[in-house]
Amino acid sequence: MQVRTPAVAGMFYPKTSQELKSSIKNCFLHKYGPGKLPPSPDDEKIIGVICPHAGYEYSGPIAANSYYAISSQRPELVIIIGPNHWGIGRNVATMKEGVWRTPLGDIEVDAENSIEINKICKSIELDSFSHTRDHCLEVQLPMLQEIFSHKFKILPLILIDQSYNATREIGKAIAKIAKIKNTMIIGSSDFTHYEPNDFAHAQDKSLIEAVVSLDVDKFYKILQEKQVSACGYGAIASTMIACKELGATKAILNKYATSGDITGDKSSVVGYASIAFV
Structure with missing residues (x-):
């Protein structure tokens, strides 16, 4: 079985x-985190979340808010979508099979649904190299x-093509998979990059307003008009x-x-933003 070994252990996280366990605990208890440890007592159904992906010392507390929010759920499958920063491999890629290794153990790729999502949307190719x-x-x-604490599988999706048309196809394909299996969706993205703090807050506020209004057209419009440097906008x-297709209101x-x-x-x-779709 193919093993996807860690690429950033010791850099982005211990x-x-x-x-690593200590670092994650600190993220949850941080003043910008939820301030408490999972599981959450709230069992409201959450369809998906947005999480940042910088080093834990920078974005971990914000990410912990999303993870606390979903910690009472028990998904069989977690679909994770993010931007391909290196630009290698296919325009849109999942993996056919294998495991992803972390210092906490291995997580199996859902080979059956990787193949299925490729059948649903041919632009999602099966390519481990990506x-x-x-x-x-x-x-x-x-x-x-x-x-x-329960066993779950993942369906990883990494995007070079983050265009409006591509993400509509990808989102609808994700929703079709999620309708046949108990699924959590995670969109991985940071927001404004390398700008003064006040400017970043203003830029991101505009873009987040489009996200929380569930308006994809407005989202792309603001992204382009304000030139917001969110790396994973397609994710x-x-x-x-996907969440709207699955009934998020x-x-x-x-x-x-x-x-x-x-x-x-x-x-x-x-x-960095933590956003939940319900």
Whole structure:
């Protein structure tokens, strides 16, 4: 069986299991995190969430808000969508089979549904190479392993093509899979990159307003008009489309902050948001 070994352990998050568990705990208890440890007592059905994907010291507390929100769910399958930062491999790619390894253990790829989503949407190709170097999906996995004690599988999707047309197809394909299996959807994206803190807050506020209104057309319009440098905009849009197809009627901003809010260096920051679709 093919093993997708960690690409960013020791960089984006600790490489030993003990240090990693401690780091995740600190993210949950951080002042920008939920301030408490999972599981959540709230069993409201959440269809999907948006999570950041920077190093845990920067974005981990914001991501922890999304993971706390879904911690009482028991999905069989977690579909994770993110941007291909390296631009390698296919325009849109999943994996046919294998496991993703983290310092906390292995998570199996849902081979059956990877093949199925490729049949539903031919632009989603089966290509392991596309996934070899990127961090955007990998950093979600230890969080998932910590909040879920039950066994689950993943369907990883990584995007070079984040266009409006592509994300509509991808989102609808994700929804078809989610209708046949108990599924959680995670859209992996950071928001504004390397701008002054106040500017990042203003840019991201506009884009988040489109997300929470579930308006994909408005989302792309603001993205283009304001030139918001959100790296995983296609992952956000795909998640929005899939969740709407699955009956989401609202989106909730759980937490927003920048790396500057967290570290104190506000000269050049990256924005992070935790958003849940219900």
